[in-house]
Amino acid sequence: MSSPKEHPAAWARTDVPEGLGLGALMPEPDGYRLEAGEAVVDGGAGYFVRFGVRADLAWATREVRVEVISARGLTSVLLNAQGGHWTDAEGRPLPELVGCLDVDVAATPLTNTLPIRRLGLRPGEYRDIAVVWIDVPSLRVRRVRQRYTRHPAENGLEVYTYRDPLHGEYRLSVDGDGVVVDYERFARRLREGGTAVEWSAGVTSGVADG
Incomplete structure (x- = not known):
């Protein structure tokens, strides 16, 4: 994958009646910073x-x-x-999270970039990892086992499947920075500067239905 460049990405949620998120991946001298926000309306509550x-x-x-x-x-x-x-805001250790190197915030698909970039899988490879999963909006924190599998590229995008015991398996396509374009049954990336919900003509509605 390429060296990441700072650029915002917007996603429409497809698993709730209304949901729109915006996030950015930003290189820093000692690492990387991810910032994102999302507004959701689900079941009459927002x-x-x-x-x-x-x-x-x-x-x-x-x-x-x-x-x-x-x-x-x-x-x-x-x-x-x-x-x-891991430690909480007061510095207290969280032994149930020991060994987790990634966090998965259940909002925009931005945090999927972390294991995708960290693992550096080749097509056909997979890896099982333990992650810190933060539910939204409850903010419940738990340890979750996840599997990432990389597949051959399609239509200029890298393709992965993601699986965990809580939610099942999903297909993800990502750009050259490892930022999600389509997340099956969860979110799809909005085209910059427009309202189209397909990143390219080659992305099928089945993959984009996230």
């Missing part, structure tokens, strides 16, 4: 989530913060990590 992740030069997560504004008011979570050892 919420807004904003999150940021800092990762080192090997794409391992060092810090994650998530804030949610909903009918319950403002809730937030802050976690720090060093070498797979």
Whole structure:
């Protein structure tokens, strides 16, 4: 994959009645920073989530913060990590998360970039990993086992499948920076400067239905 360049990406959620997110991947001298926000309306209730992740030069997560504004008011979570050892906002260790190098925030698909870039899989390879999964809007934190499998490229995009025991298997296509274009049954990327929901003419509606 290419060296990442700072650029925002927007996604429409396809698993809820209304949902729109915006995120950006930003290189920094000592690693990478991910920033994203998303507004969702589901079942008549709405919420807004904003999150940021800092990762080192090997794409391992060092810090994650998530804030949610909903009918319950403002809730937030802050976690720090060093070498797979995690602590909460007060510095208390979280032994149930030991060994996790990635975080998965259940909002925009931006955090999928972290394991995709960190693992550096070749077509046909797969890897099972343990990640810190943060539910949105509840902000519940748990350890989840995930599998990433890389497939041959299609229509100029890299293709992966993602699987976990909570949600099943999904197909992902990503650009040269490892940022998701289409996430099956979850989100699809909006074309910059327009309203089209297909990244290219070659992306089929079946893949884009995320």
